[in-house]
Amino acid sequence: MIIESIKMSWSNIINNKMRSFLTVLGVVIGVASVIALITIVEGATGSITEQISALGANKITVQAMGTPLKQGLNQKDLSKLSAIEYVSGVSPTISSSTAIVYNNNAETNITVQGKNEVYFKSESKNIASGRGINILDVENKTQVAVIGSEIAQKLFLGKSPVGEQIKVNGCTYTVVGLLKPTSGFALGSTNDVVMIPYTSAMKTLGVRSITSVDVYMADSAKSDAIISSINGVLNEAFNYREKAYNVFNMQDMLNAMGNITGMMSMILAGIASISLVVGGIGIMNMMLVSVTERTTEIGLRKALGAEPGRIQLQFLIESVFLSLFGGIIGLMLGVLVAFVAAMVIDFTLKITVGTILLAVGFSATVGIIFGYAPARKASRLNPIDALRHV
Amino acid sequence: MSEILVMKDIVKCYYLGGETQVVLDKVNLTITQGEFVSILGPSGSGKSTLMNIIGCLDVPTSGKYVLADNDVEDLDERELARIRNKEIGFVFQSFQLLPRLSALENVELPMIYAGVPVQQRKKRAAAILERVGLHDKMRNYPNQLSGGQQQRVAIARSVVTEPTILLADEPTGALDQNTGKQIMELFTELNNEGRTIIMITHDINIANHSKRVVNILDGKLIEQPRDSISSGNTIERSV
Ligand SMILES: Nc1ncnc2c1ncn2[C@@H]1O[C@H](COP(=O)(O)OP(=O)(O)O)[C@@H](O)[C@H]1O
Ligand SMILES: [Mg+2]
Numbered sequence: 287m288i289i290e291s292i293k294m295s296w297s298n299i300i301n302n303k304m305r306s307f308l309t310v311l312g313v314v315i316g317v318a319s320v321i322a323l324i325t326i327v328e329g330a331t332g333s334i335t336e337q338i339s340a341l342g343a344n345k346i347t348v349q350a351m352g353t354p355l356k357q358g359l360n361q362k363d364l365s366k367l368s369a370i371e372y373v374s375g376v377s378p379t380i381s382s383s384t385a386i387v388y389n390n391n392a393e394t395n396i397t398v399q400g401k402n403e404v405y406f407k408s409e410s411k412n413i414a415s416g417r418g419i420n421i422l423d424v425e426n427k428t429q430v431a432v433i434g435s436e437i438a439q440k441l442f443l444g445k446s447p448v449g450e451q452i453k454v455n456g457c458t459y460t461v462v463g464l465l466k467p468t469s470g471f472a473l474g475s476t477n478d479v480v481m482i483p484y485t486s487a488m489k490t491l492g493v494r495s496i497t498s499v500d501v502y503m504a505d506s507a508k509s510d511a512i513i514s515s516i517n518g519v520l521n522e523a524f525n526y527r528e529k530a531y532n533v534f535n536m537q538d539m540l541n542a543m544g545n546i547t548g549m550m551s552m553i554l555a556g557i558a559s560i561s562l563v564v565g566g567i568g569i570m571n572m573m574l575v576s577v578t579e580r581t582t583e584i585g586l587r588k589a590l591g592a593e594p595g596r597i598q599l600q601f602l603i604e605s606v607f608l609s610l611f612g613g614i615i616g617l618m619l620g621v622l623v624a625f626v627a628a629m630v631i632d633f634t635l636k637i638t639v640g641t642i643l644l645a646v647g648f649s650a651t652v653g654i655i656f657g658y659a660p661a662r663k664a665s666r667l668n669p670i671d672a673l674r675h676v
Numbered sequence: 677m678s679e680i681l682v683m684k685d686i687v688k689c690y691y692l693g694g695e696t697q698v699v700l701d702k703v704n705l706t707i708t709q710g711e712f713v714s715i716l717g718p719s720g721s722g723k724s725t726l727m728n729i730i731g732c733l734d735v736p737t738s739g740k741y742v743l744a745d746n747d748v749e750d751l752d753e754r755e756l757a758r759i760r761n762k763e764i765g766f767v768f769q770s771f772q773l774l775p776r777l778s779a780l781e782n783v784e785l786p787m788i789y790a791g792v793p794v795q796q797r798k799k800r801a802a803a804i805l806e807r808v809g810l811h812d813k814m815r816n817y818p819n820q821l822s823g824g825q826q827q828r829v830a831i832a833r834s835v836v837t838e839p840t841i842l843l844a845d846e847p848t849g850a851l852d853q854n855t856g857k858q859i860m861e862l863f864t865e866l867n868n869e870g871r872t873i874i875m876i877t878h879d880i881n882i883a884n885h886s887k888r889v890v891n892i893l894d895g896k897l898i899e900q901p902r903d904s905i906s907s908g909n910t911i912e913r914s915v
Contacts, residue, residue, distance in 0.1 A: 290788060297776050586772045589733060590833075591761020591789040593754045669733050673772070 288603060295604035298576065299611070309572040310612035312565025313652060317616025317645050318623065319558040325624035325641060327551035331544070333633035338540055344506045345377075346513060348499040349532040353524050358495025363523045367501055370515040374504040375404035378496040380487040386480055387453040388441040396437060398454055398480045400487025404502060406432070412476070416448040416463030423483040429490075432463035436477040454480065457490045509535055562648060565612065566656035573605045573660035577667075584664050585672025598665035605657025606650055613649025617642060680840050680872060681707040681730070686739035688725050688895075699725045700736070701895040707841075707874065712867040714883035715876045716900075717892035723876045724845065726892065730874060731764050731843050732756045744840045761789050765834030767844035771826040773818040773833075779805060780814040783833045790837055804832045808862060824855035831862060835871065842866065844875045848882055860885040 299306040348367075350358045359378070368376045380400030386393050406418030414435065423430050431452060438447045447461045459482060468475045487493065503512055516533055524530035577584070584597055592600075621637055628635040688700035699722045707713055717723050728734035729741065732748055735756075741748045744763045751759065765786075766772075773782045783801035792800070805814050808828040818826055827847060834842050844863070848856030864885060867873050875886060883889045891898040 294776075301776065582772065583774055586774070587785070587789075588757060589731070589760060589766050589772075590786040591757050593757040593789075595754070596789065670728050673733075673768070 291603035295607040312568035313612030314616040316562030316565040318620035321620025322623040323554045329633040331547040346501045347534040358497040372508040377405040377500040379498045384455040400484030414466040427485045430462045431459040435467040566652040570656040585669045588669035594665040598661045601661035606653030609653030617645035684740040712886040714886040716883040722895040763840040765839040769846035769849040
């Protein structure tokens with residue numbers, strides 16, 4: 287019976303190619319837009335999430351606003367933070383904007399960041415040449431710098447920067463390392479940043495206290511315990527003053543972002559599914575026309591013993607088949623659009639079984655909902671009237 | 677011989693704009709196994725209405741109709757469909773073949789609704805098409821067949837489920853005289869094989885092929901003795 291009906295609907299599609307094409311187009315566009323949107327949003331979200339994770343899902347960021355008496359954290363506070371259980375290290379960041387000079391080539395407003403060896407240990411894979419900042423640099427306040435790829439290009443014009451001397455805020459620093467370029471869209475790009483030991487940075491840039499610290503976790507599953515220990519240390523450091531500091535867990539941010547983008551993709555898909563409804567109406571229209579055209583056929587089938595339910599099922603199968611046909615073309619089109627989008631805005635395309643099931647499920651549902659009324663109409667035709675129709 | 681069709685005081689009325697039109701007026705008809713009966717009448721006499729009721733496509737306004745021991749009175753649409761499938765084989769004036777199915781597939785149709793498995797369906801359809809002389813036309817589509825051949829396919833379709841009654845409505849109406857005669861010969865052969873045939877016609881020459889003729893006029897049935905039928909006495913042909 288089902289095979290019979292599918293054969294029948296296939297022959298209807300073949301016999302009315304243009305009409306079927308136009309009818310199915312609505313579903314094709316509907317499914318394609320839903321699939322493209324979901325795939326693009328998911329893919330883009332995946333890429334952003336990956337970038338954020340690369341920034342460190344295994345670290346907790348502390349921002350110290352300080353109190354009138356104590357503007358930020360000091361060395362002692364850092365030692366206390368690194369002594370917390372499951373903390374593998376702490377990395378302060380001192381950030382300031384200043385001029386960098388190489389020979390007669392000056393670049394103003396360059397971000398200079400004071401970092402320590404903990405940061406460079408976790409980022410060792412991002413050193414393109416030379417070395418990172420080590421613990422001796424930090425302890426001895428050595429005047430060495432690791433520079434980003436873009437600033438290197440601007441100052442050294444393609445020449446290898448390692449071993450050259452630059453002036454940071456007027457003090458002479460030796461470039462010991464070059465960072466790899468980060469992708470253009472990445473958050474926290476280090477391409478035009480100059481990094482120096484934070485101890486040297488405090489001296490050179492005239493900074494007295496540390497306001498930003500990354501706490502690296504040895505075990506990110508223990509983040510809650512670590513955060514409460516951090517709160518303890520900071521409360522003590524700032525004498526329990528309110529709003530003296532903030533603690534961010536990158537994982538929390540990731541989760542929040544996941545929720546937002548998930549919601550966004552649902553909303554977008556919801557909007558796109560309006561076109562599916564339009565497609566469904568197209569299917570319904572074609573099925574109604576088909577019922578009218580095939581009145582005699584319906585009458586004959588009934589005369590030959592087809593029960594009303596069978597006629598209804600046949601037309602329902604035909605509309606579902608038509609809709610599924612559109613859905614599968616739509617799926618391919620949607621994936622193609624997403625594929626092009628992935629190439630243009632540079633994210634990794636992920637096509638999940640869920641996406642495919644969604645397209646199939648959507649179009650089948652459309653076929654059932656919008657095929658129901660025509661199928662019912664067909665099943666209720668009086669065979670005598672139907673046979674007289676000729 | 678067993679009675680396979682019994683009609684008692686069948687009345688069919690149509691209501692049009694407040695007026696009642698009696699199309700079948702207390703029709704009584706009994707048909708036994710193996711008969712070949714013609715229902716002969718002019719246009720508008722109620723032939724098609726009677727055939728629709730016999731074929732369970734319609735139900736009477738009043739009266740009792742028993743077909744192969746089924747009282748048709750209190751059957752719903754589904755049950756009527758089952759009875760049609762099992763007890764009736766229709767042959768229409770305009771053949772009513774589905775144009776997108778081959779001869780073989782058309783003959784398979786009633787067996788699909790009877791739930792015959794696919795292999796058996798093909799075998800039986802092929803055998804019956806061979807029986808009506810179309811063994812080389814099974815793959816042809818209706819538009820690749822002549823009128824006579826199409827009607828043979830339709831006849832094959834009507835008997836493939838071995839129904840109680842073969843019910844034909846003007847089966848030669850769309851055919852030329854010669855082809856019509858061949859179709860009537862096929863009916864006679866089928867009847868000789870034991871098939872019960874009820875044929876509706878307005879043409880006495882066609883009716884004369886049957887063993888029994890029942891006249892219908894203004895919704896009333898008049899049984900006609902076999903010997904009183906004379907082949908020259910054709911009732912006026914009308915559309
Ligand atoms: N559905 C209907 N509604 C109203 N009147 C009908 C209907 N069907 C048939 N009739 C009337 O019943 C009478 C008999 O019709 P029909 O059985 O078709 O005659 P025949 O087949 O002998 O030409 C005609 O007068 C026709 O107008
Ligand atoms: Mg008629």
